[in-house]
Amino acid sequence: MIRIGNASGFYGDRLSAMREQLEGGHLDVLTGDYLAELTMLILGRDRMKDSSLGYAKTFLRQMEDCLALALDQGVKIVVNAGGLNPEGLARKLGAKVGYVTGDDLKARFPEALTANAYLGAWEIADCLNQGVQVVVTGRVTDASLVVGPAAAHFGWARDDWDRLAGATVAGHVLECGTQATGGNYSFFTEIDVTRPGFPIAEVDEDGSCLITKHDGTGGAVTVDTVTAQLLYEIGAPxxxxxxxxxxxxxxRLDAHERGVRISGVKGSPPPDTLKVCLNTLGGFRNSTTFVLTGLDVEAKADLVRRQLHGAIGEEGLTWTLARTDRADAGTEEQASALLHVTIKTADPKRAKGFSRAAIELALASYPGFHVTAPPGDGTPFGVYRAAYVNRDEVSAKAVLL
Amino acid sequence: MKRPLGTIAGARSGDKGGDANLGVWVRSDEAYEWLNGFLTVEKLKELLPEAQDVSRYELPNLRALNFVLHGLLGDGVASSTRFDPQAKALGEWLRGRVVEIPEELL
Structure with missing residues (x-):
């Protein structure tokens, strides 16, 4: 059995989770997922400003705090915090580090700000088989962070489909951290989720596993909390x-005294293509929310629309009137509706001009004019799309420092 | 009896590019049998009128249904102007809808 923990479900997750997982009990491997589709865009913008960046900076802080502790306990660290620059991150760590590269396909998709193939588990396994203490990857599938260590530990073959599938399910349960242990859980009133602990998968040689967490941590691991996470961000079965x-x-899920056992998972060969996460810059956006209180809500909304259209034009504006108000309300807030407006435009000056146009209405519009927060200067926004490439167009490799 | 769907069903939702996914599960075999018959694509569209192009998948082993709401989020989270651009609370919206639930399941 190999005991694999998770200490991060996204870039911005609980900073102390790494230490909590290392101090809470025994682990063989500690993993962390830092990369969502949106994160790749954020890192892409970091990289535009400074080409030495493009990785998850919070992971470096966690390593400054916890690397010595992990090495002392013999716990291997496997994270995708490398983002767009795994080598850059790997070179900042004072340990025996391996990194995974080859996911960057920007040369193939020059129009994109970021273009990264979803790599798998085998380069992670390569790194671990060569004795590194820390593995840093860029875009790999979230589940690979668990599949790689399990495959290396048990010496699985590339066509051990059922074993790989079992570990993939373990990885899917772990990849969002506390979403497996009662975080964001529909029946949250039945358990104490004030501070849920991070999840652990005890993976067996056959690919089955026990989902659990350290003793004394909050939240719960039940068939229901695990079911909830299995249903997150999936499509066809x-x-x-x-x-x-x-x-x-x-x-198959079964309740266990220490958590939930997962077994019976079947696997089959993967597709011939690899998915690619593409982010392009779509333009600039800005938004504000007008508060419409009391009588004549529709007419008030109509007046603001006409005024803003007159000032900056209709193109690229999206309006939503949320009728959160009620008649004859006992509080001012309950008497108020919210009129949201967003501009999306190729022209940064127009996105900025939107703010000025909205604020200039302050003494010249509907009675009771105010906004929830003043609009800013406008920010660039990304457009996400997935593409697919043949496997032979991608050369993933493990590099040891 | 008329009750919110969330009285007996849990849900979790999220984004994949411009699509949203919405998983719904119940906690007994009897409840799954009812849910599977009740929560068709048509019923989902009726309860969540924003849903247009919907795929539905059955996962009896998890007593769950998974729906993919294609195109709900436009060009993805960074671009979407939708309230809740990552569809994080889509499932809780569905759980709040009042539906006719057999009394023996309550």
């Missing part, structure tokens, strides 16, 4: 990944 296709309709 055939869950496609770079290493295996995992059949979610074969997952």
């Amino acid at each position: 055939e869950y496609l990944g770079p290493d295996v296709t995992t059949h979610f309709d074969t997952i």
Whole structure:
């Protein structure tokens, strides 16, 4: 059995989770997911400003705090915090580090700000087989952070489909951190989720696992909390990944005194193509929210629309009137509706001019004019799309420092 | 009896690019049998009128249904002007809808 913990479900997750997982009990490997589709865009903008950046900076802070502790306990660290610059991050760590590269396909998609293939588990396994203490990757599938260490530990073959599928399910449960232990859980009133602990998968040689967490941590691991996380961000029951296709309709969950056992998972060969996460800059956006209180809400909204259209034009504006108000209300807030407006435009000057136009209405519009927060200067926004490339167009590799 | 769906069903939702996914599960085999018959694509669209192009998948082993709401989020979270651009609370919206639930399941 290999005991694999998770200490991060996104870039911005609980900073102390790394220390909590290392101090809370025994682990063989500690993983962390830092990369959402949106995160790649954020890192892409970091990289535009400074080419030495492009990785998750919070992971460096966690390593400054915890690397010595992890090395002392013999816990391997496996994270995708490298983002767009795994080598840059790896070179900042004072340990035996391996990094995974080859996911960056910007040369193939020159119009994109970021273009990264979802790599799999085998380069992570390569790094671990060569004795590194820390593995830093860029864009790999979230589940690979668990599949790689399990495959390396047990010496699985590339066509051990059921084993790989079982570990993929373990990885899917762990990848969002406390969403597996009662965080964001529909029946939250039935358990204490004030401070849920981070999850752990005890993976067996056959790919089955026990989902659990350290003794004394908050939240819960039950069939329901695990079911909730299994349903997160999935599509058809055939869950496609770079290493295996995992059949979610074969997952079996059983309550266990220390958590939930997952077994029975079937796998089959992966598709011939790899998915690519593409982010392009879509233009600039800005927004504000007008508060419309009391009588004549529709007419008030209509007046603001006409005024703002007159000032900066209608193009690229999206309006939503949320009728959160009620008649004859007992509080001012309950008497108020919210009129949201967003501008999306290719012209940064127009996005900035939107703010001025909105604020200039302050003494010249509907009775009771105010906004929830004044609009800013406008910010660039990204457009996400997925693309698919043949496997032979991507050369993933493990590099040891 | 008329009760919010969330009285007996849990849900979790999220984003994949411009699509949202919405998983709904119940906690007994009897409840799943009812849910599977009740929560069709048509019923989902009726309860969540924003849903247009919907795929539906059955996961009886998890007593769950998974819906993919294609195109709900436009060009993805960074671009969407939708309230809740990552569809994080779509499931809780559905759980709040009042539906006719067999009394023996309550």
